[in-house]
Amino acid sequence: MLMVPTFDADSRVKLTAAAAPREESRNAFEKEYGGTGYAAIEDLCADPSVEAIYIATPHQMHVDHVLAAARAGKHILVEKPLAISMEDADKMVAAVREAGVHMIVGPSHSFDPPVDLAAQLIESGEFGQLRMIQALNYTDFLYRPRRPEELRTEEGGGVLFSQAIHQIDVVRRLAGGMAKNIYAMTGAWDPKRPTEGAFTALMNFETGCIANLTYSGYAHFDSDIWMNDVGELGQRKQPGAYGGARRALMDLDPEEEARLKTTRTFGGGKTVDAKHNEHFGPVIALCDRADLKLTPDGIEVFGDTERSFIEAKFGPAPRRTVIDALVAAVREDEPPVQTGEWGLASLEVCHAILQSADTGQPVELQRQYRTKHREGTQ
Amino acid sequence: MLMVPTFDADSRVKLTAAAAPREESRNAFEKEYGGTGYAAIEDLCADPSVEAIYIATPHQMHVDHVLAAARAGKHILVEKPLAISMEDADKMVAAVREAGVHMIVGPSHSFDPPVDLAAQLIESGEFGQLRMIQALNYTDFLYRPRRPEELRTEEGGGVLFSQAIHQIDVVRRLAGGMAKNIYAMTGAWDPKRPTEGAFTALMNFETGCIANLTYSGYAHFDSDIWMNDVGELGQRKQPGAYGGARRALMDLDPEEEARLKTTRTFGGGKTVDAKHNEHFGPVIALCDRADLKLTPDGIEVFGDTERSFIEAKFGPAPRRTVIDALVAAVREDEPPVQTGEWGLASLEVCHAILQSADTGQPVELQRQYRTKHREGTQ
CATH class of the missing domain: 3.30.360.10 (Dihydrodipicolinate Reductase; domain 2)
Known part of the structure; x- marks a missing residue:
């Protein structure tokens, strides 16, 4: 409800691709943004036009999606909570570190x-x-x-x-x-x-x-x-x-x-x-x-x-500060306050x-x- | 600041005597209420016109004053906290029980x-x-x-x-x-x-x-x-x-x-x-x-x-409910909610x-x- 207006209003962000299981959502995305709507996250991760992926899937899916994005070398903005289990959270932090990408856990308040x-x-x-x-x-x-x-x-x-x-x-x-x-x-x-x-x-x-x-x-x-x-x-x-x-x-x-x-x-x-x-x-x-x-x-x-x-x-x-953190991470290699380690804590x-x-x-x-x-x- | 207006406004209460170490306070009391201002609590307790005593002395003096009032057979309204030490509180509860008088710990909110x-x-x-x-x-x-x-x-x-x-x-x-x-x-x-x-x-x-x-x-x-x-x-x-x-x-x-x-x-x-x-x-x-x-x-x-x-x-x-409890205790032998045991708890x-x-x-x-x-x- 708020991330769409956030992306729309901020010229630093361009939505080029998306993944969603519902066809209605994919079609709506393609119609509105002219990008590609994928049914599978793996295909989204393989898209070379994508620099960073915002993961807003249900909590229990974060781990698979973060791992897929990190392996593909994409920076990540993942909704809170980072994960449900500490084990998953540990895996995600390790994967991000290994891949040398940035992960921001947010938006949160x-x-x-x-x-x-x-x-x-x-x-x-x-x-x-x-x-x-x-x-x-x-x-x-x-x-x-x-x-x-x-x-x-x-x-x-x-x-x-x-x-x-x-x-x-x-x-x-x-x-x-x-x-x-x-x-x-x-x-x-x-x-x-x-x-x-x-x-x-x-x-x-x-x-x-x-x-x-x-x-x-x-x-x-x-x-x-x-x-x-x-x-x-x-x-x-x-x-x-x-x-x-x-x-x-x-x-x-x-x-x-x-x-x-x-x-x-x-x-x-x-x-x-x-x-x-x-x-x-x-x-x-x-x-x-x-x-x-x-x-x-x-x-x-x-x-x-x-x-x-x-x-x-x-x-x-709205959520300008989230995009500030994303741009700083992607463009200036500056880690956010709300890193994976932060979200894990x-x-x-x-x-x-x-x-x-x-x-x-x-x-x-x-x-x-x-x-x-x-x-x-x- | 509020007990004086409370007593003044409630026809069920008559202030007949008081004890205070400061002469100015005793004089002010006698002038305003026509009763007797005592320098010592023992003299106040011995006054046969007194049915109940409101004890508003500093916390650490409550125990001596409650004991004196109970021994003299007076009902008691004592400011919170009942006492500082649990030992003093126990003594006060025992003294009141032995004397067969009522003690209300209050006013409190x-x-x-x-x-x-x-x-x-x-x-x-x-x-x-x-x-x-x-x-x-x-x-x-x-x-x-x-x-x-x-x-x-x-x-x-x-x-x-x-x-x-x-x-x-x-x-x-x-x-x-x-x-x-x-x-x-x-x-x-x-x-x-x-x-x-x-x-x-x-x-x-x-x-x-x-x-x-x-x-x-x-x-x-x-x-x-x-x-x-x-x-x-x-x-x-x-x-x-x-x-x-x-x-x-x-x-x-x-x-x-x-x-x-x-x-x-x-x-x-x-x-x-x-x-x-x-x-x-x-x-x-x-x-x-x-x-x-x-x-x-x-x-x-x-x-x-x-x-x-x-x-x-x-x-x-103000504080009508405190006087309700006092009158019920003194006139109808009905114990208050805020008894000594309550205040001790x-x-x-x-x-x-x-x-x-x-x-x-x-x-x-x-x-x-x-x-x-x-x-x-x-």
Whole structure:
């Protein structure tokens, strides 16, 4: 819904080929872009006109597609989560390294301009040491149309691998990446959608920063009311839309629901009219001399005696920062912040949340990765 | 600041005597109420005109004053926290039981009408099972004028014993009282005020409900903006007041600061113009069929397909519910929800937060106490 407008609006990107199993999607692509629509990813990877491949397939297919792209020497932009299993993630990181290509794990909300701005402000030291981060998000995630496997945790369903991963990425980005341990509780409260729909977690970072992450996708309270009524994708929320996700699913069986989900792939015609930056719910970063509150338009600074606001520029196209990273990787050989190692570290935190909730004990993290351009600071 | 208007406005209460070390306070009391101002608590306890004593002395003095009142056969309303040490709390509970008097630990924010209403709604089962509670509060607590001991944790200073206790009381009230364990992190980030100014904690309840409690008293972000710009005491916040707490303390030495604090005792002339119920920051209670969001005026219900609002009546005087409990105890021999045992259970959670933050491990709770009028429900 947002990557198409992103590619369309950015002159640095040209869509020359695509692969998709649905013929309607391939035809729509060829008609719109004049490129080639392939049925098999291998054929896409063999196309010499392609420099980089954006992989937006279901989570469990990422590993095969990344391996195919890397072997063909293509740079990669792969949707979060990098993979479901750590083993797959390891394979992908190794394949990319061996091939000497760049892999960017994203887009995720750690690319949002306000997150980037907050990370820079924190890094600058202007507000003293970062002490705590509170991130929370209440959405309708669990009631958006799903394929059956998206409601099975072991196949990457539920809020952990699709939603927690954003919050973890954002928090790790602000705190410099090196989480030490995590303690968490999860909730799977709707027997009709029997995967995790909520979680709450406390993290410790190497720098001493602590973090509180909370998420509910149960489509009740909507925390966008605390984000100036701007939705996750930067769009203005419609006043009468409350309850829409649950209403749309009422009386649908799983097959009809999966069909509804299919209309959200390429050619479905749905795009979003974003006028603000994307966001992933309220985030507050507490530093010694100010709390920084992220909004869709920038950072509210709650200082010792005064409040101020620092704008985070929107546009010209949404997800400009993702294309910035892609162009830097492909044209200037500059690795992104969100490398494969970075994505693997965030994935480790997802698994640790499930493990901690299961055992009731904190989990030590072993595969964390420091944010590249924070080296030498702190 | 609020108990004086509470007593003044409620015809069921008559202030007949008081004890205070400061002569100005005693004189002001006698002048205003025509009763007797005693220098020693023992003399107040011996006054036969007194049926119940409200103890609002510094935390560490509660034990002596409760013991004196109980021995004299007076009913007791004692400010939270009941005590600092569990040993003192045990002594107080035993003394009250032996004397056959009632003790109410309060006021605390668990008396706020929206909390009471939410507890009733949850208990009714109308919205299904309670699954999670998120409570957060960002205030200027650490920068209000303090006596030196209020900045030493071991003497009950910092946000744990004065502020966490409110949040714990509120969350326990909503979840039925019986917490199982807690995991927490704390922050003491200002070397000039070297006690805990923030914490974040996850709790498990016997019912399966999980809870997330976060608090910062560092006077930066102010979460009252998420409570309709109504302050903790129900007063409308002043738009230009940001930063006032830190500004007022600038250039004061500890002695001047303690003097400033003294002006907030009886006779200081400061009362609050409350037009809404009191609150302790945003609280969201997630049930199967709705999220209940507490506001200063009631409960916002975020249901499956519709939003609604249920009013929690304000007034006629603030803290009516505290006097309700006092009158029921004194006149009808009816024990309050917030008994000594209840207050002791909340105090246990405060200590558990410190212990968990110190050890990095979850702490099992041993002294929890079920909310009285929830027996038989669940």
